[in-house]
Amino acid sequence: MRVLHVCSELFPYLKTGGLADVTGALPGALIALGVDVRVLLPAFPAIRAKLAEQGEVAHVNTPFGAVRIGFAKLPGNGTEAGAGVYLIDAPAFYDRPGNPYQDDAQQPYTDNHRRFALLGWLAAELASGLDPFWRPDVVHGHDWHAGLAPAYLVARGRPAKSVLTVHNMAYQGLFPAKVFGELALPEHFFDVAGVEFHGKVSFLKAGLYYADHITTVSPTYAAEITTEEQGCGLDGLLRGRVADLSGVLNGVDDAVWSPSRDPLIAASYTADKPTGKAKCKQALQETLGLSTESEGPLFAVVSRITEQKGLHLVLDTLDEIVSRGGQFVLLGSGDADKEAAFVERAAANPQQVAVRIGYDEAKSHRIMAGADVIMVPSRFEPCGLTQLYGLKYGALPLVRRVGGLADTVVDAALENLADETATGFVFDDFTAAGLTVAIRRAFALWAQPKAWKAVRRNGMRQDFGWGASAAAYLALYQSLLNG
Missing domain, CATH: 3.40.50.2000 (Glycogen Phosphorylase B;)
Structure with missing residues (x-):
C-alpha cells in the first residue's frame, strides 16, 4: 500500500505547532507496519536548510506557475528506511521570511490561496502519475493547507482515495470568493455542495466535503465538531458525514520524548526509578x-x-x-x-x-x-x-x-x-x-x-506511542481501498 501525506510542516525540520509533531512521527510508524509512505511538502527555507535533496522528480507547469519537484529521504530508525519526501521547489511562493503562513509582521500572505492550492494540486498530480516510479493509493492531507487535495482528486476522477485529518477546526483557510477563479477547479465546485462557505472559499470545507474519509486527532473531538459549539459553522456538514468521520488519537514519538534517554534534560529517569x-x-x-x-x-x-x-x-x-x-x-x-x-x-x-x-x-x-x-x-x-x-x-x-x-x-x-x-x-x-x-x-x-x-x-506508565494510532490509520486505509 502506498500512502502520500500532504502537509505544510514536518518535525524536526519546520514546526509551528503540534501538526509538525504528527506529520514527523506518523509516516515512520506506518512504515513500521509495512506501508510505503511518502510526504509532499513545500520547500520552505527551513526545510531546504535541514533536509538535503537527493534528486529531481520533475518540472511541472501548474495553474500557479512552473515548479520543480525535488526528492529527499527522511532518516530511518535503524531497522526501517525513512519516508521519501517530495519537495515543492517554488521560490516565488515559499522562499520568504516569517513562518509558513505569515510574514514578519504576523500578517497572512495575501497569496496563501495560491501557495496552498499548489500543494493540493500537486498531490492530485502525484496520484495521477507524475512520478512514473511511485503512485499513491491513498492521499492523506493534514489541515486546511491540504484541504483542496480531495477536491482536485474528485475533479480528476478520483485516481486515489483521500483522507483529511482535521487538527483544529478553528483554522479553515477562508478566502474571498474572487480567488476561486485562480484555483483551476470546475466552476460548479463553488457551491454550498462544494468549497463555498458563506460566500467565501473555504479550503477546510473543500476537504471535509470531498474527502473519502475525515479524521480528527481524538475520538472526543470527532464527536464535538458535529455540535454547534465546536463545529465552527461546519457542524451541519459534519453531521451529514458522520458515517465517514472518526477520531484517531495522536501519539508521542518515543524517539523524541523519553525521559530515560532525552539528551536535552539534566538527568534521565523512569517511572520506576524517578x-x-x-x-x-x-x-x-x-x-x-x-x-x-x-x-x-x-x-x-x-x-x-x-x-x-x-x-x-x-x-x-x-x-x-x-x-x-x-x-x-x-x-x-x-x-x-x-x-x-x-x-x-x-x-x-x-x-x-x-x-x-x-x-x-x-x-x-x-x-x-x-x-x-x-x-x-x-x-x-x-x-x-x-x-x-x-x-x-x-x-x-x-x-x-x-x-x-x-x-x-x-x-x-x-x-x-x-x-x-x-x-x-x-x-x-x-x-x-x-x-x-x-x-x-x-x-x-x-x-x-x-x-x-x-x-x-x-x-x-501510560502507553501513548504511535503504534496504536498507526494501526488505526492502516485499518482505515485498508477499508477505503476494499470498499
Whole structure:
C-alpha cells in the first residue's frame, strides 16, 4: 500500500505547532507496519536548510506557475528506511521570511490561496502519475493547507482515495470568493455542495466535503465538531458525514520524548526509578532564577498564549498557586497583552514565577522534565500533545475535560486513586473558579507524597506511542481501498 501525506510542516525540520509533531512521527510508524509512505511538502527555507535533496522528480507547469519537484529521504530508525519526501521547489511562493503562513509582521500572505492550492494540486498530480516510479493509493492531507487535495482528486476522477485529518477546526483557510477563479477547479465546485462557505472559499470545507474519509486527532473531538459549539459553522456538514468521520488519537514519538534517554534534560529517569526528576526540577529552577528552597509543586505551561488555550484563566489563578507556596513557569508566545501580563507577574515575584516568551524545543523538554504539574486548561483541544508529554515526563496534567484532554487524562478522584487509574487533574467549567478548584486539588495531593508518586508512576506508565494510532490509520486505509 502506498500512502502520500500532504502537509505544510514536518518535525524536526519546520514546526509551528503540534501538526509538525504528527506529520514527523506518523509516516515512520506506518512504515513500521509495512506501508510505503511518502510526504509532499513545500520547500520552505527551513526545510531546504535541514533536509538535503537527493534528486529531481520533475518540472511541472501548474495553474500557479512552473515548479520543480525535488526528492529527499527522511532518516530511518535503524531497522526501517525513512519516508521519501517530495519537495515543492517554488521560490516565488515559499522562499520568504516569517513562518509558513505569515510574514514578519504576523500578517497572512495575501497569496496563501495560491501557495496552498499548489500543494493540493500537486498531490492530485502525484496520484495521477507524475512520478512514473511511485503512485499513491491513498492521499492523506493534514489541515486546511491540504484541504483542496480531495477536491482536485474528485475533479480528476478520483485516481486515489483521500483522507483529511482535521487538527483544529478553528483554522479553515477562508478566502474571498474572487480567488476561486485562480484555483483551476470546475466552476460548479463553488457551491454550498462544494468549497463555498458563506460566500467565501473555504479550503477546510473543500476537504471535509470531498474527502473519502475525515479524521480528527481524538475520538472526543470527532464527536464535538458535529455540535454547534465546536463545529465552527461546519457542524451541519459534519453531521451529514458522520458515517465517514472518526477520531484517531495522536501519539508521542518515543524517539523524541523519553525521559530515560532525552539528551536535552539534566538527568534521565523512569517511572520506576524517578530520582532524576528531582535533579531536573532543581536544574530548571536554577536556570530560570526560581528559588531552589521551595517545597511546593512547580506548575508549568508550554503553549500558545491565547484565550482558546485558557491562558487568561491561568493569569486569574496565578495568585492561588503562589499563595500556596507553589511555583510557576511559562514558555510560549501569542496575544501581546497576555504576554505582557505574564511578564509583569514574573517581574513582581521572580523567586516563584518565571516567564519565557517565544518557543524553544530544548526548553520545552526541560520544563516537562522539571515540572510537577503541566497545565492545559483549554476552551477546546482537538487532541493536545502537551498533556501526553507531561504524562511521559511525570508532570501531572491539569486539564479541562474537553477533546483529546478528556480522552487521555484520568482525574485523581477518590475512586480513581483507589483503583490506581488516576493520572492527573480534570475540571469541567471554563472559568477561573473551575481552574481554582483543580489547583487546590493538586496541592491536596501534593501534601500526600506517597499518593502523588503513585499517580505520577501510573501516568508515566501510560502507553501513548504511535503504534496504536498507526494501526488505526492502516485499518482505515485498508477499508477505503476494499470498499
